[in-house]
Amino acid sequence: MKISSYSGKLNRGLLAFLVAHAVVCCMSLTFVVQLYGYLGIFELDRSAIIRAALLVVLPVALSVVFAYRHFSFGYLASFYVYTIVLGYLWLIPFSRLDYDHTLTGLSALASLVGFLAPSLLTNWSTKPQISVSPGTLNRLLIAILATAVATLVAGTYYNFKLVGVAEIYRFRDQLDFPAPLRYAIGITLGALLPFAFACFVETRARIPAFAILLLILCFYPITLTKTTLFAPAWLTFLWLLSSYVQPRLTVILSLLAPVLLGVILALLVSTGTISQAQLIDYFGSVNFRMIAFPSISLDVYNDFFSQHAATHFCQISLVASYIGCPYSEQLGVILARNYPVGNMNASLLATEGIASVGSAFAPVSALLSGFILSIGNYTSKSLPARFIILSSGLLIQTLLNVPLSVLMVTNGAAVTFLLWYITPCLPLSQRRGEA
Secondary structure (H helix, E strand, O other), rough: OOEOOOOOOOOHHHHHHHHHHHHHHHHHHHHHHHHHHHHHHEOOOOOOOOHHHHHHHHHHHHHHHHHHOOOHHHHHHHHHHHHHHHHHHHHHHOOOOOOHHHHHHHHHHHHHHHHHHHHHHHHHHOOOOOOOOOOOOOOHHHHHHHHHHHHHHHHHOOOOOOOOOOHHHHHHHHOOOOOOHHHHHHHHHHHHHHHHHHHHHOOOOOOHHHHHHHHHHHHHHOOOOOOHHHHHHHHHHHHHHHOOOOHHHHHHHHHHHHHHHHHHHHHHHOOOOEEEEEEHHHHHHHHHHHHHHHHHHHHHHEEEEEEEOOOOOOOOHHHHHHHHOOOOOHHHHHHHHHHHOOOOOOOHHHHHHHHHHHHOOHHHHHHHHHHHHHHHHHHHHOOOOOHHHHHHHHHHOOOOOOHHHHHHHHOOOHHHHHHHHHHHOOOHHHHHOOO
């Protein structure tokens, strides 16, 4: 393993999309501040927009690295982490929370650099040739489907409520799965089914691919999460996008396109074309919950842990069993009592960073997290870009909202890395029909 220099030429077209992404995200966040100011966390001050623009100059300048580097899993993860930090720096001038914003802003920027260095620039050696045969891969897919069906049946036994999105919060806190089943559901949805979906897409087996999407949707009455409900639409979006657009642009558009649509809808509200209620249906789920919320969590975590003790990773039960923990409840529950944000789970930047070691040492945690996720670069080396994007499609969205430990274990990132490691390196589409 080594840290390589830039391996590609500057792609000016890609750079234009990167700038557009930054501009659209900042516009979206301004609408978020305006629409959700009632939360009391931030307040729209138009005079602060210039300060916000100055704060994002450095991360936007840093994003030029995405116009140089080749696609990898680390590229995908790094771009999503970049978007979180970009959003947080834009929101700082609008924050009503009283803590040292200068220190935390510098920490967030250093954390971004720390994460990007290993995840984006690490050049692993060639992947060993220990991949399974196509026939074994087919049997593995059958085993994955059987496991998914068994998990679905078991989950149905413990919970099955077919309710609308507006009602899920009435019942979700009542969910109580045994620990093995809880892990099985997370790994099935985060790793196994997306991997099978990607395999079927690459082998042009469209009917099985659509069957996988339907199977994922069947988990919604069990999990009662928006992520599960919209997962088939998200994977289909990534499928179409990655089929017609080159991989690096697919990564950028995977966030830019949904956010842009929300911004357009917000502008239509100002012209009276649509109502604010119609806007919130989409904007609340995508622009606010999916994109802005991970950045807002950095604001909330920085404020809370500027006044309270760090966890020293005791949110991980194994660590807590050795060193104890200053908190008897989950962080999300504690934060929900102190801030009007609900049960707030947060990304590795907030949980393994701010909460665990404080803002001053958060960049070190981000660096280590980048090294851990760069393992995905190694195990997916030589696999088709579209296959990597689709098989990690739900993981990468989860990365925005859960700690690294949860992503790796509960949501199955470690399982995905293992599956990539044993997947044949030649383009899967060349193997259709092989035994």
